[in-house]
Amino acid sequence: MVVTHTWWSGGQISRRGLLVTGAFAAGAGLLGEPASAAARATTPARALAAAGRSRPAVLRARPTTVSLGEHTVSTWTYNGLLPGPMISATAGGVVRAPLVNELPEATTVHWHGIQIAHRMDGAPGYSQTATPSGGRFDYAFRVPDPGTYFYHSHVGTQADRGLYGPLVVHDPREPLSYDVEFTVVLDDWLDGILGTPDEVLRELNASTEHDDTLRSPALGGVTGEVRHPLYLINGGTPETPATFTARPGRRARFRVINAAADTAFRFALGGHRMTVTHADGFAVEPVTVDTFLIGMGERYDFLVRLEDGVFPMVALAEGKGARAFALVRAGRGTAPRTDVQLAQFNGKALAYRDLRARRDDLLPRPERTILVELGMRASGNEWTLNNRLASDPYRLRVDRGETVRVVLDNRSPMWHPMHLHGHTFQVHVPGGRGPRKDTVNVLPRERVEIDVQAVNPGEWMFHCHNLYHQEQGMMGTLGYGRPPRHTQAHTGHH
Ligand SMILES: [Cu+2]
Structure with a gap:
C-alpha cells in the first residue's frame, strides 16, 4: 500500500x-x-x-x-x-x-x-x-x-x-478562543534512504567521532549525530508539502510536536508572529515571538491571526543546513519558494526564561537536591547518567509524595533533550514559576534544575530523547522507594 x-x-x-x-x-x-x-x-x-x-x-x-x-x-x-x-x-x-x-x-x-x-x-x-x-x-x-x-x-x-x-x-474548559486548530508533526527521515535506523546505529557505534559540520551555536556545539536526507512536516517534503488551509482573519491554534530522532528544529511561520500558549502540553503565560527552537520530544502550541495569503511554514534542521517546509493557505496567492528566507529567524526567539507556568501548575518547594551528571565516555559513542549506561542504569530514588530538585549537569560535549516518563517537572528559572515540562534541553557545560513531585509510583524511564544517545546508553530510571527485585536492563547495545 x-x-x-x-x-x-x-x-x-x-x-x-x-x-x-x-x-x-x-x-x-x-x-x-x-x-x-x-x-x-x-x-x-x-x-x-x-x-x-x-x-x-x-x-x-x-x-x-x-x-x-x-x-x-x-x-x-x-x-x-x-x-x-x-x-x-x-x-x-x-x-x-x-x-x-x-x-x-x-x-x-x-x-x-x-x-x-x-x-x-x-x-x-x-x-x-x-x-x-x-x-x-x-x-x-x-x-x-x-x-x-x-x-x-x-x-x-x-x-x-x-x-x-x-x-x-x-x-x-478550554480558556483560549480560536476558530481552527492544526497539528504539526516534525520529523527527520533516513529510513530506506541511508539504510535502516538499526544500520545507522551500528555505524555510529563503530565510530568514535562526531560530524563536526553539524554545529549550532544555540545548542552549544555539535547538534546531532546524523545529517538526514529529508525533514518532514506531517509526512510532507518541501516538494510535496503539507498544506494547512483556513480563511484569512481566522484565529488558528497550531500544536507543534518534534517527533524527530536526532534533530532540533528552528520554527517560524512566514508573515506572522506567534503567541506561544503551551509548552509540552501545559499552559504558560502567553508570550509572542518570531521563532522558537524545539528539541526532540518537546511540543509548543501557539496562536496566530491568519493574514491573507499563502505563507511558508519553515522548520530549519538546526545546524544541519536543511529544512522542513509546509504551506499555510489563508486566501489567494502563489506558493512561496521552498528556499524562501524568513525575517522571523532574525527576530525574537523563545527562551525557557520567557516561559511562565500558571500559578495552578506550580509544584511545592523541593525538599532535597539530586545531582545527575550527563556524560560521554572516552569512546565518544557511549552516553551516561552519573557515569552509568542503560545496561546498568542510574536510579534516581524518590519517596512517594516528596518533591525533589534534580540538577542536570551536562559535562558532555553535546546537548541532550532529557525526558522523564510518567511525570511533568517544573523547570527552575530565576524568580520561580518556570514552565511545567516533560522534556528539557540541556546544553554542554550547562546546568538545568528541574523539580519533580513524586506522585505517580513506578519505575520510570529517564533518558535523552536523542534516540541514538538513548540507544548508546543514556537512560536511567526514576523509581519509588527500594528498587524492585526484577528490574531488568533492556536497551542499549552494551
Ligand atoms: Cu543526548
Missing part, C-alpha cells in the same frame, strides 16, 4: 475525522466538529461521562511503503499512515488504543508526556514486556491533563522509522 500525506494535508480536525478512529469523547471534541473552543465547551462532569463512551483507536504497527517526494521507501508505520492517526481525547477521559503488532519484531507504544498509569507506559523491561510479532496489547489509560502529546514506539530505534503519531487531549 502506498501512502502519501495527502489525507493529512487538510490539517483541520474536520478533515481528519474522515479517516481517523480516535478515542474521543462524544459531545466534547468530536473530530468532525468545528474546532472552535466554544463549540467544545462542556462541563467536566459531562466530559467524564462522555469519555465512558469512547471507542478504541486500533493501532496496527506494520510494514508500509511510503511516498516522500522523490523517494519511495519501505518503512514501518501505524495503520499505514505517516504520521500515525490522530488520537484525540478529553482531559479526564480514557484513551483506548489497542496495539496490533504486524511488524517482524517486538514493539511497544509509549504515550509521551502523559502522566499515565505505570503499566500502560510502553516502556519495555520496565512497564511491560515488548509485544511480540503477531501479538496484541490493549492500551487503555486515563488522560489527566489537557495538552499536546504524541505516541511512539519505545523499542530500539523503531521510533526513527514511521512509528509515531499525535495525541491531543482537549480541555473541557
